[in-house]
Amino acid sequence: xxxxxxxxxxxxxxxxxxxxxxxxxxxxxxxxxxxxxxxxxxxxxxxxxxxxxxxxxxxxxxxxxxxxxxxxxxxxxxxxxxxxxxxxxxxxxxxxxxxxxxxxxxxxxxxxxxxxxxxxxxxxxxxxxxxxxxxxxxxxxxxxxxxxxxxxxxxxxxxxxxxxxxxxxxxxxxxxxxxxxxxxxxxxxxxxxxxxxxxxxxxxxxxxxxxxxxxxxxxxxxxxxxxxxxxxxxxxxxxxxxxxxxxxxxxxxxxxxxxxxxxxxxxxxxxxxxxxxxxxxxxxxxxxxxxxxxxxxxxxxxxxxxxxxxxxxxxxxxxxxxxxxxxxxxxxxxxxxxxxxxxxxxxxxxxxxxxxxxxxxxxxxxxxxxxxxxxxxxxxxxxxxxxxxxxxxxxxxxxxxxxxxxxxxxxxxxxxxxxxxxxxxxxxxxxxxxxxxxxxxxxxxxxxxxxxxxxxxxxxxxxxxxxxxxxxxxxxxxxxxxxxxxxxxxxxxxxxxxxxxxxxxxxxxxxxxxxxxxxxxxxxxxxxxxxxxxxxxxxxxxxxxxxxxxxxxxxxxxxxxxxxxxxxxxxxxxxxxxxxxxxxxxxxxxxxxxxxxxxxxxxxxxxxxxxxxxxxxxxxxxxxxxxxxxxxxxxxxxxxxxxxxxxxxxxxxxxxxxxxxxxxxxxxxxxxxxxxxxxxxxxxxxxxxxxxxxxxxxxxxxxxxxxxxxxxxxxxxxxxxxxxxxxxxxxxxxxxxxxxxxxxxxxxxxxxxxxxxxxxxxxxxxxxxxxxxx
Numbered sequence: 192x193x194x195x196x197x198x199x200x201x202x203x204x205x206x207x208x209x210x211x212x213x214x215x216x217x218x219x220x221x222x223x224x225x226x227x228x229x230x231x232x233x234x235x236x237x238x239x240x241x242x243x244x245x246x247x248x249x250x251x252x253x254x255x256x257x258x259x260x261x262x263x264x265x266x267x268x269x270x271x272x273x274x275x276x277x278x279x280x281x282x283x284x285x286x287x288x289x290x291x292x293x294x295x296x297x298x299x300x301x302x303x304x305x306x307x308x309x310x311x312x313x314x315x316x317x318x319x320x321x322x323x324x325x326x327x328x329x330x331x332x333x334x335x336x337x338x339x340x341x342x343x344x345x346x347x348x349x350x351x352x353x354x355x356x357x358x359x360x361x362x363x364x365x366x367x368x369x370x371x372x373x374x375x376x377x378x379x380x381x382x383x384x385x386x387x388x389x390x391x392x393x394x395x396x397x398x399x400x401x402x403x404x405x406x407x408x409x410x411x412x413x414x415x416x417x418x419x420x421x422x423x424x425x426x427x428x429x430x431x432x433x434x435x436x437x438x439x440x441x442x443x444x445x446x447x448x449x450x451x452x453x454x455x456x457x458x459x460x461x462x463x464x465x466x467x468x469x470x471x472x473x474x475x476x477x478x479x480x481x482x483x484x485x486x487x488x489x490x491x492x493x494x495x496x497x498x499x500x501x502x503x504x505x506x507x508x509x510x511x512x513x514x515x516x517x518x519x520x521x522x523x524x525x526x527x528x529x530x531x532x533x534x535x536x537x538x539x540x541x542x543x544x545x546x547x548x549x550x551x552x553x554x555x556x557x558x559x560x561x562x563x564x565x566x567x568x569x570x571x572x573x574x575x576x577x578x579x580x581x582x583x584x585x586x587x588x589x590x591x592x593x594x595x596x597x598x599x600x601x602x603x604x605x606x607x608x609x610x611x612x613x614x615x616x617x618x619x620x621x622x623x624x625x626x627x628x629x630x631x632x633x634x635x636x637x638x639x640x641x642x643x644x645x646x647x648x649x650x651x652x653x654x655x656x657x658x659x660x661x662x663x664x665x666x667x668x669x670x671x672x673x674x675x676x677x678x679x680x681x682x683x684x685x686x687x688x689x690x691x692x693x694x695x696x697x698x699x700x701x702x703x704x705x706x707x708x709x710x711x712x713x714x715x716x717x718x719x720x721x722x723x724x725x726x727x728x729x730x731x732x733x734x735x736x737x738x739x740x741x742x743x744x745x746x747x748x749x750x751x752x753x754x755x756x757x758x759x760x761x762x763x764x765x766x767x768x769x770x771x772x773x774x775x776x777x778x779x780x781x782x783x784x785x786x787x788x789x790x791x792x793x794x795x796x797x798x799x800x801x802x803x804x805x806x807x808x809x810x811x812x813x814x815x816x817x818x819x820x821x822x823x824x825x826x827x828x829x830x831x832x833x834x835x836x837x838x839x840x841x842x843x844x845x846x847x848x849x850x851x852x853x854x855x856x857x858x859x860x861x862x863x864x865x866x867x868x869x870x871x872x873x874x875x876x877x878x879x880x881x882x883x884x885x886x887x888x889x890x891x892x893x894x895x896x897x898x899x900x901x902x903x904x905x906x907x908x909x910x911x912x913x914x915x916x917x918x919x920x921x922x923x924x925x926x927x928x929x930x931x932x933x934x935x936x937x938x939x940x941x942x943x944x945x946x947x948x949x950x951x952x953x954x955x956x957x958x959x960x961x962x963x964x965x
Contacts, residue, residue, distance in 0.1 A: 541730075
């Protein structure tokens, strides 16, 4: 049974409303289920020039061109193509240049992420709670792209939208042709009457169809009739990208636009005491203004960004003390490890009698693991362009993951300058990578503040790469202590895990919302740690929030990544202590989870598990269930005599339910694996005197294509509805690589990034009482 008000639900409903209670008295809508027309408040029937709006997702022009409204940010993951395929399938039209995708600029309840908040699928919804959530979050403009939820949340609504539009076109065609609707078919952009060889185009029928009452339960095309879904289709956005036509945030150019570069304090939490050389900076070429933003950042505004950046480079700022100047990475890690011994952790899962099983007399395995802070390192640096007019209206052009970050970010930033915005129009541009980073309002706040000081002139803010990496937002560091009591068969009879991390929900709410649900019990911190699919008779997972001065944010796969590294490395330790092959060990633990077992067996088959490898080479395996998908990977590595690790190959099997575009699934697994290998071997943000040390790709490197592993991906067919694919590919990688290093060297590495720094071939130790990081 879904928990309707999770911590995430509180964050985006109660917090976003500023504490306003949900309106009571909606008993009359109980049982309405998902509104089949995907059209709230009578949007259908709207005629706009040469276009007819059939519902919230389908617009047809008089020339027959179809515009599919996709309220998700395209950031390279192919979601515009995948969701368009669903509507095209129901309309019986090909995926060609007669169809385009647009991101809506207006919030509408049909676009809101209400299902994600309630942790249900739209087709599962019934009763008053989904009805209220849909309307409430729609009014708030809570339309986001993240948590691998786009296909899960819109699979059913967009099927209904396409099917409803098709039936409306058929009804309009029947009226104009004077024949029963049952004698008509929709095909290739036309409504045809086969017996009389007459046909009307969608464009000819669109205006008449739009004013008809939409069907309450349109017939959805059964899988046996699918012509697009399940077959790889070329990306709709690629031809235009090859031609350089799409507008990314960095490409926005507006009349009379000015540019700004920003400098943040080295230590997070510090403010601006004064700019010592402000007069000299104002005399630099092209400089228009030197501005302190919200007492914490300094911006230089100039005629071009290069002029602004060059002048900002010369800034001599006296910063106030942040109170963190004595903090370094060692101190931060020490706090994490100390928190693992907390007497008051938050209890997440507690099944059976863990303490009793641990004291039963069998061997107890115990290990500690750590991961560092890491950043997103998007290829397109942070940027935003904002225009604030004298009448209080405003527009924002931002590569955001949610238009709410634009509307609220503009209102907040302008408010810092004493300007109240009356209406904000968000323009979500194409997006050069995000990984969660572009759901924050920080850069929008800055652009709006500066734009409010220069009414009528658009202001474009671009962060330098150094500002992005060394003064940005980070995935939290984390540490975990895992214990298992082994039975006579070597399998765990009890599993006990505690994780210490900084609450990302509390951090995001603190920056962007009027109130926060608090840090305790953050689901992102704990996600993936409980290993619910493994047959543990006694299971307990707990968490501890460890605050710091470092600003944290959502990051691709969040807690699933580090909790999988912790737990799947630990499963290998248990298998080694029991003297059982790691694959066989997991197979025994999955005897009651056939879906997971199929995926595990498939990846093992792909990798030739059990075949001998040359000395210095090893295989490692890992599995997880995340974003409703089940994904498993086998990594093959080579460890040189000097300890250098090379990931040679990664095999990946995924059950992500019904697959709309197989090519997208494979691409997302490949990209996720490269992202995961990068994080496992290279990524770390360290701190000295309160400030981040790394600043660019020379000290925060990314995986080069020449060094990337070969990747094989298999999609395991499933009858489940579509599940997430944007993040699952990242999740098992680090553990698979770490387990492969152990297989090759006998060295168990429990800290990321993985580094073999001691003598290779050290004797393996089994059945240890407690193991610290090697």
